[in-house]
């Protein structure tokens with residue numbers, strides 16, 4: 001073994017794919033010092049640095065909670081025995097068309113996505129879907145994105161709090177904003193976010209985003225609707241439409257960006273379609289920033305827009321087997337515990353231990369422990385770089401899929417990465433005026449947000465020190481309203497779909513400006529996700545937006 005090791009790879013935690021370098025000295029050295037442990041470095045050539053989430057890489061690769069054995073209903077099993085059993089069971093279920101479904105996370109390589117698609121073919125199913133679910137709405141957009149151009153743009157119009165979801169992009173955006181007098185940063189959202197202090201903010205009523213953008217498009221097309229926004233409860237005046245339109249029309253190198261998270265925007269497919277049109281009419285660039293590292297690549301390879309059929313099929317008992325690569329279905333499918341009884345076979349891969357999981361659980365790898373290719377925001381195929389050895393016992397999902405295909409068909413498969421293009425746009429619903437009524441039983445609005453200190457399901461990050469200190473999950477609400485209500489340290493949130501008792505987070509730490517009547521939760525946590533509906537919207541996209549809620553002591 002060489003005396004020291006250096007791995008140049010990509011941060012696995014979001015689509016910005018920042019470069020990271022993991023180093024350690026000779027682990028076998030007789031003199032053992034700090035340098036013999038894994039340490040994280042940022043590439044000096046990148047001026048974006050890393051966000052707190054990026055720093056979790058080290059905690060995860062060295063976590064004592066890593067799963068290192070195949071577990072079957074909580075009991076350890078030999079890998080080849082488990083593959084044999086799964087292959088036999090899957091072969092039987094696959095005798096009938098579309099009785100097995102595959103869900104694959106956006107944190108996989110292109111090669112793994114092609115393998116997963118091949119596995120789906122061998123299993124006689126077309127039902128292969130993508131998570132995080134909110135990224136499905138973005139697959140038909142071809143990103144017109146350049147890190148260089150964005151930092152030199154004269155106008156950035158961001159829909160969604162990109163500073164929270166993709167933290168290191170904030171450097172480029174602030175640089176662009178400050179580069180020249182007269183440069184603009186506009187921010188449209190349903191709650192003030194981390195970006196607010198730097199931007200001209202337009203905070204509109206939850207559920208009204210697509211409607212507001214449709215009016216903006218009409219205005220830009222010189223097709224002014226006679227609308228008095230002030231009467232629609234949208235919470236912003238009509239002059240905001242005029243201001244945004246004027247800025248977009250006059251920009252010479254402007255960017256429109258869309259960034260969403262579970263439980264936030266309603267009808268994301270409709271929103272991105274409208275924004276894309278606005279970008280085209282005003283001659284600005286448009287890009288979507290997915291949650292997961294390679295959702296654009298994975299979703300486009302597997303074909304996309306299957307999540308509706310998959311979840312419906314499981315709920316309606318039409319599906320017998322579920323395979324989930326890269327995440328536990330119990331954590332990313334809200335309410336899964338209620339309908340897992342409908343399934344006779346469940347296989348999942350995961351990074352960390354989960355001793356009470358029912359089904360086959362395979363120990364998996366992080367993308368820093370993999371080789372392969374991914375699609376960058378700039379629409380280029382990039383390689384992950386040099387991979388760390390997986391923790392003993394863990395295998396990448398690509399290896400797992402190859403073994404399953406071999407077990408099912410007897411054939412060896414070779415992973416490859418081909419051309420990846422956006423998928424065809426799904427037809428979208430008409431833009432309608434949202435119905436806004438006062439709901440006396442559910443007087444609050446619950447909004448899902450992303451916090452950079454959290455990642456994934458929460459199962460991961462609850463293991464990290466930051467979360468151990470501060471606890472989680474939790475809720476935030478308007479500090480004065482909280483004081484007035486006189487509630488204690490824990491509040492029960494009740495929605496039409498579920499309820500969760502959550503501690504009140506440190507309100508002075510919340511980066512969000514929370515109006516009265518709004519409660520927010522980080523939707524990385526299962527306890528928070530389940531408060532939102534696992535139902536499709538009017539565009540038949542499974543990506544919940546803000547919902548009505550009530551609070552109970």
Ligand code: SF4
Pocket residue numbers: 011012013014015016017018049050051052053054055166167168169
């Ligand atoms: S913004 Fe943070 S999570 Fe995203 S790639 Fe960069 S360091 Fe990783």
